[in-house]
Amino acid sequence: MDFVPNAETILSRFDDLIAKLEADSAKEKRGIQAARRKAQQELRKQERETAEREQVLHVEGLVKHYGDTVAVDGIDLAVESGTIFGIVGPNGAGKTTTLSMVTGLLRPDAGTVTVHGANVWKDPAAAKRQMGVLPDRLRLFDRLTGNQLLYYAGVLRGLPPATVRERMAQLSTTFGLDDALTRLAADYSAGMTKKLALAAALIHSPRLLVLDEPFESVDPVSAASIIEVLKRYVAAGGTVVLSSHSMDLIERMCDSVAIIVDGSVLASGTVDEVRGDGSLEEKFVELAGGRNVVEGLEWLHSFSD
Numbered sequence: 542m543d544f545v546p547n548a549e550t551i552l553s554r555f556d557d558l559i560a561k562l563e564a565d566s567a568k569e570k571r572g573i574q575a576a577r578r579k580a581q582q583e584l585r586k587q588e589r590e591t592a593e594r595e596q597v598l599h600v601e602g603l604v605k606h607y608g609d610t611v612a613v614d615g616i617d618l619a620v621e622s623g624t625i626f627g628i629v630g631p632n633g634a635g636k637t638t639t640l641s642m643v644t645g646l647l648r649p650d651a652g653t654v655t656v657h658g659a660n661v662w663k664d665p666a667a668a669k670r671q672m673g674v675l676p677d678r679l680r681l682f683d684r685l686t687g688n689q690l691l692y693y694a695g696v697l698r699g700l701p702p703a704t705v706r707e708r709m710a711q712l713s714t715t716f717g718l719d720d721a722l723t724r725l726a727a728d729y730s731a732g733m734t735k736k737l738a739l740a741a742a743l744i745h746s747p748r749l750l751v752l753d754e755p756f757e758s759v760d761p762v763s764a765a766s767i768i769e770v771l772k773r774y775v776a777a778g779g780t781v782v783l784s785s786h787s788m789d790l791i792e793r794m795c796d797s798v799a800i801i802v803d804g805s806v807l808a809s810g811t812v813d814e815v816r817g818d819g820s821l822e823e824k825f826v827e828l829a830g831g832r833n834v835v836e837g838l839e840w841l842h843s844f845s846d
């Protein structure tokens with residue numbers, strides 16, 4: 542006779558089965574949770590690495606005093622690779638002082654600057670190797686010709702002479718300097734000097750370009766060529782930090798912007814974030830304290846002769 546389990550036995554088997562399923566699923570759940578934790582750790586690690594890799598320039602707490610004048614008052618900046626970062630601000634705001642400290646030309650009173658992880662003041666050789674710099678009020682060796690200046694800029698950066706000559710030819714054509722290269726730098730116009738210095742800053746194809754007012758004195762056609770060169774450079778992974786008084790150029794070419802007033806960053810972010818609903822110029826005027834009221838110049842309206 543076949544054994545027929547009674548209802549109690551059947552219930553008890555169901556309970557066993559449910560308990561087993563619950564134990565299995567708890568075990569499975571623990572396994573899945575552990576796998577998720579591992580994936581999350583991996584993701585955080587990747588995010589950290591990406592953030593470190595992408596931050597080409599990191600400026601923290603930069604300060605510079607000239608006697609009683611506080612030129613730079615605790616500036617922080619973070620610039621990602623493959624972007625153009627614009628610095629704007631009124632005259633005397635501290636832009637040149639900031640960029641001079643970023644490039645290792647001026648020692649800060651406080652703060653740190655790192656370029657691709659290299660501290661500009663602790664490991665200047667490693668940091669400067671990665672930078673191309675167009676300083677403000679630049680002085681060229683003006684008894685040299687344009688050709689000689691570009692050649693020395695290239696070989697001093699360790700490039701083979703043949704490579705330097707090839708790049709010189711391409712840069713001078715791009716910047717419209719072909720006819721000027723045999724002339725002494727002393728005889729260059731302000732705009733030509735700027736373009737020659739920019740070519741010298743680019744010749745070793747640095748990872749980071751720091752350009753203090755690259756468009757000052759430059760004609761619109763040359764400015765368009767410079768913008769084109771810079772855009773292609775960042776598309777290939779290069780990074781540009783530049784200062785300018787042209788809000789139009791900054792809006793057209795920059796990914797991010799910082800507005801500096803009285804040595805402090807009053808706004809920074811993407812160009813869209815900073816300008817909000819208005820134009821960048823409106824935001825600039827608002828943060829810089831508005832336009833000066835012109836009074837007391839009536840004498841200028843009556844002529845002395």
Ligand SMILES: Nc1ncnc2c1ncn2[C@@H]1O[C@H](COP(=O)(O)OP(=O)(O)OP(=O)(O)O)[C@@H](O)[C@H]1O
Binds near residue numbers: 610611612637638
């Ligand atoms: N070598 C110096 N000695 C004394 N004061 C200085 C020196 N260099 C700059 N300053 C002062 O530091 C402040 C910031 O000057 P900085 O040249 O950085 O301004 P900026 O934003 O580049 O101005 P601009 O748009 O006119 O070029 C100004 O008050 C300036 O007078």
